[in-house]
Amino acid sequence: MTYGFSESLHYQVAAVGRLNGALQMESYPKFHNEVGVPIVRIGCREFKCIGVRPPQDHPHIYLKIGAADEIVCPYCSTLFRFDPSLGAHEADPAGCAYGEMD
Numbered sequence: 001m002t003y004g005f006s007e008s009l010h011y012q013v014a015a016v017g018r019l020n021g022a023l024q025m026e027s028y029p030k031f032h033n034e035v036g037v038p039i040v041r042i043g044c045r046e047f048k049c050i051g052v053r054p055p056q057d058h059p060h061i062y063l064k065i066g067a068a069d070e071i072v073c074p075y076c077s078t079l080f081r082f083d084p085s086l087g088a089h090e091a092d093p094a095g096c097a098y099g100e101m102d
Contacts, residue, residue, distance in 0.1 A: 031096050038079065048062055070082065
């Protein structure tokens with residue numbers, strides 16, 4: 001199948017958009033609940049939950065807090081609550097923020 005210039009450009013732009021989305025996912029803050037608290041307050045609405053610190057971590061999954069300002073991780077059942085007074089990579093308890101990237 002042969003594509004014209006504009007069709008080829010469309011497919012290249014779509015592929016770059018998918019790549020940019022994948023790269024953005026890698027830059028989301030990561031949080032865990034190794035201490036086992038009932039609620040982890042965080043300063044961002046999009047993040048990855050890793051459960052506990054490696055090597056006992058669960059799959060690193062992307063979560064997005066909606067209008068309700070909280071979300072439960074389907075793997076570890078940690079309740080994450082958005083707190084606008086915290087920075088994007090901060091958590092309360094502070095030890096629940098995980099600093100390494102994938």
